[in-house]
Amino acid sequence: MNLETYLTSTSGKPYEKDSSPHQVIDTDILKEVGDITRKLEKTRNTLHSAGDIIVGNTPSEVVHEGRMYRLLRYRPMVSKTAKTPILVVYALINRSYILDLQDDKSWIRNLLSQGFDIYLIDWKTPTQLDKYVSLDDYVNNYIDNCVDFVRRKTSVDKITLHGYCMGATMSVIYSTLHENKVRNLATIAPVIDPDKDSTVLANFSRYLEADKLFNSLGNLPPEQLYALYSSLKPFKQGVNKYFNLVENIDNEAFVQNFLRVEKWLYDTPPIAGETFRQWITDIYQKNLLVANEMKIGNHIIDLSKIRIPVLNIVAEEDHLVSPQCSASLNDAVSSLDKRLMRFHTGHVGLIASSYSQNNVLPKVGQWIKARSQ
Amino acid sequence: MVIEDEVTSNRNISNTNTNTNADRSKTPNDNIDSRFIQEQIAKVFNIWSDISKLPAVGPSFAYSQNSRSDLKELIEFGKSFLELQIHLSQYCMQINNTYVQALAKASEKAPKQYNSREDLEKYRKVVIDVFEDAFTGLYDSKEFASLYGLLQSNQFDLLMHLQKLTENNLKALNLPTRSDIDDMSKDIHDLKKTVHDLIRKIEVLKINESGNLPY
Numbered sequence: 001m002n003l004e005t006y007l008t009s010t011s012g013k014p015y016e017k018d019s020s021p022h023q024v025i026d027t028d029i030l031k032e033v034g035d036i037t038r039k040l041e042k043t044r045n046t047l048h049s050a051g052d053i054i055v056g057n058t059p060s061e062v063v064h065e066g067r068m069y070r071l072l073r074y075r076p077m078v079s080k081t082a083k084t085p086i087l088v089v090y091a092l093i094n095r096s097y098i099l100d101l102q103d104d105k106s107w108i109r110n111l112l113s114q115g116f117d118i119y120l121i122d123w124k125t126p127t128q129l130d131k132y133v134s135l136d137d138y139v140n141n142y143i144d145n146c147v148d149f150v151r152r153k154t155s156v157d158k159i160t161l162h163g164y165c166m167g168a169t170m171s172v173i174y175s176t177l178h179e180n181k182v183r184n185l186a187t188i189a190p191v192i193d194p195d196k197d198s199t200v201l202a203n204f205s206r207y208l209e210a211d212k213l214f215n216s217l218g219n220l221p222p223e224q225l226y227a228l229y230s231s232l233k234p235f236k237q238g239v240n241k242y243f244n245l246v247e248n249i250d251n252e253a254f255v256q257n258f259l260r261v262e263k264w265l266y267d268t269p270p271i272a273g274e275t276f277r278q279w280i281t282d283i284y285q286k287n288l289l290v291a292n293e294m295k296i297g298n299h300i301i302d303l304s305k306i307r308i309p310v311l312n313i314v315a316e317e318d319h320l321v322s323p324q325c326s327a328s329l330n331d332a333v334s335s336l337d338k339r340l341m342r343f344h345t346g347h348v349g350l351i352a353s354s355y356s357q358n359n360v361l362p363k364v365g366q367w368i369k370a371r372s373q
Numbered sequence: 374m375v376i377e378d379e380v381t382s383n384r385n386i387s388n389t390n391t392n393t394n395a396d397r398s399k400t401p402n403d404n405i406d407s408r409f410i411q412e413q414i415a416k417v418f419n420i421w422s423d424i425s426k427l428p429a430v431g432p433s434f435a436y437s438q439n440s441r442s443d444l445k446e447l448i449e450f451g452k453s454f455l456e457l458q459i460h461l462s463q464y465c466m467q468i469n470n471t472y473v474q475a476l477a478k479a480s481e482k483a484p485k486q487y488n489s490r491e492d493l494e495k496y497r498k499v500v501i502d503v504f505e506d507a508f509t510g511l512y513d514s515k516e517f518a519s520l521y522g523l524l525q526s527n528q529f530d531l532l533m534h535l536q537k538l539t540e541n542n543l544k545a546l547n548l549p550t551r552s553d554i555d556d557m558s559k560d561i562h563d564l565k566k567t568v569h570d571l572i573r574k575i576e577v578l579k580i581n582e583s584g585n586l587p588y
Contacts, residue, residue, distance in 0.1 A: 032490060128554070128558070129554075129558045129561070130558075130562075131555070131558060132558055132559050132562040132563075133562065137562075137566070141566070141569050198513075200509065200512040200513055203512065203513055203514075203515070203518045204512075204518050204521060204522070206518065207518045207519045207521065207522030207523075208522055208525065209522060209525065209526045209529065212526055212529040212530070212533075213525070213529055215529070215533060216529040216530075216532040216533045216536070217529070217532065218555075231508075231512045233505065233509070234504075234505065234508050234509070234512075235501045235502075235504040235505040235508065236501060236502075236505045239501065239504075240501050243497070
């Protein structure tokens with residue numbers, strides 16, 4: 001819309017080019033224009049002076065460490081109400097602090113407040129020397145090391161494995177191979193059956209030449225992921241969020257939340273080449289996982305081997321992993337005690353929002369607690 | 374063959390000269406020797422010429438292989454670059470078409486009059502929705518995903534050609550190449566895995582011996 005149309009519509013009088021602006025522009029419009037300018041100015045200053053954005057506030061300590069991971073144990077907040085500790089397996093995309101973004105939206109803090117003993121695998125950044133690190137290493141080496149450490153430390157024979165996104169898929173794979181060490185499996189938005197995945201991410205993954213990427217780039221660089229992010233809800237999230245920021249620049253809580261999420265979005269480590277190659281070709285392109293034909297190391301992954309209690313948490317509006325893609329897990333496992341929880345939110349909203357604090361976590365905590373004594 | 378022709382023609386000139394000037398001072402043996410030597414020299418040059426043209430053994434072979442491999446990579450680089458240009462223009466065309474279509478749709482939905490700020494806000498949402506639908510539709514399509522895959526594939530190809538060219542130069546400078554580092558990374562990775570598996574096996578043996586639980 002041009003200025004002429006706008007002025008005509010707001011003043012209720014036809015705009016004449018030779019008329020004096022004072023006759024047309026009313027004070028409300030001037031006020032609004034002034035307000036927009038002020039907000040833009042404040043947005044610029046806020047973004048320039050944002051400095052360090054504090055995330056991951058919940059106190060924790062590194063209890064075990066390997067070349068590719070750190071195992072964190074969160075300090076209990078209340079007395080323990082569940083005997084079985086929870087080991088959270090984070091994804092390989094971006095950083096694990098999304099689970100502890102800010103106090104009032106922290107997945108970790110909420111579980112702690114429910115009396116769980118929480119451990120989290122925080123993946124380190126792979127270098128070019130780690131390009132041959134495979135899913136087999138992640139599952140049978142790093143996760144297995146952490147599981148054993150937690151079992152030793154807490155003197156229990158089985159733990160609750162709780163994975164998010166890629167971490168959920170790895171937790172599923174782990175459970176098929178080491179069921180004797182897992183009491184419960186709780187997954188959030190796992191990638192299980194990508195043939196049912198209708199997201200842009202799945203569409204692009206089907207046509208990606210992962211072998212060539214591996215041979216030319218080695219690890220998946222963050223720039224590739226940024227290009228992908230920009231194609232996911234490009235206007236509703238990509239453009240509109242900045243309009244919303246300007247609109248809400250006077251709301252300190254909104255601004256801080258925006259900055260934290262933005263920091264997380266662009267805090268992207270590379271993904272080890274061989275792991276990513278296998279993830280794309282075996283899972284997204286050949287769909288081997290749900291067909292029980294995927295090979296990890298020397299083992300064929302058979303999802304029907306899972307007989308432990310399974311809780312599968314999915315988001316109806318997930319634009320990264322379609323809920324149908326995740327829900328297939330419940331059909332694939334042999335567990336008698338299995339539950340699919342669906343929530344009306346998105347991939348990140350499922351774990352880091354007020355909605356998840358009020359609607360998701362109480363139910364998840366209740367389910368796990370009932371199976372952790 | 375050039376050398377033989379030249380030598381033959383020189384020989385003819387030389388023969389003509391000898392017939393006219395110095396023939397009388399030379400013995401028949403001298404003529405035979407010089408002819409023999411010239412023929413031998415021509416032969417040797419011709420053989421070397423053929424060797425340098427179609428080398429199969431020795432350092433010439435190695436040197437020519439390097440330059441030939443560089444040339445091949447440059448040609449392949451050019452081909453990949455051309456393909457990239459084609460796919461990039463198709464990519465831009467699809468993006469541009471989608472943008473123009475969305476713009477047209479957004480204009481159609483524009484209200485005739487704006488009476489308040491809310492009207493503007495509403496229209497902003499309409500524009501965002503229209504563009505979102507148009508571009509998500511594009512990104513959801515098989516055609517675009519396939520084109521994007523090709524575009525990326527061309528970029529990976531270009532990178533690999535550059536890497537091969539660089540590798541050749543690094544080899545010539547006697548410096549370690551990326552392939553060397555990759556080989557070492559693979560060896561280290563495999564060794565680590567072997568060590569990890571051995572440690573696990575030892576733990577299992579210890580548990581079996583003591584009868585204790587693993588924790």
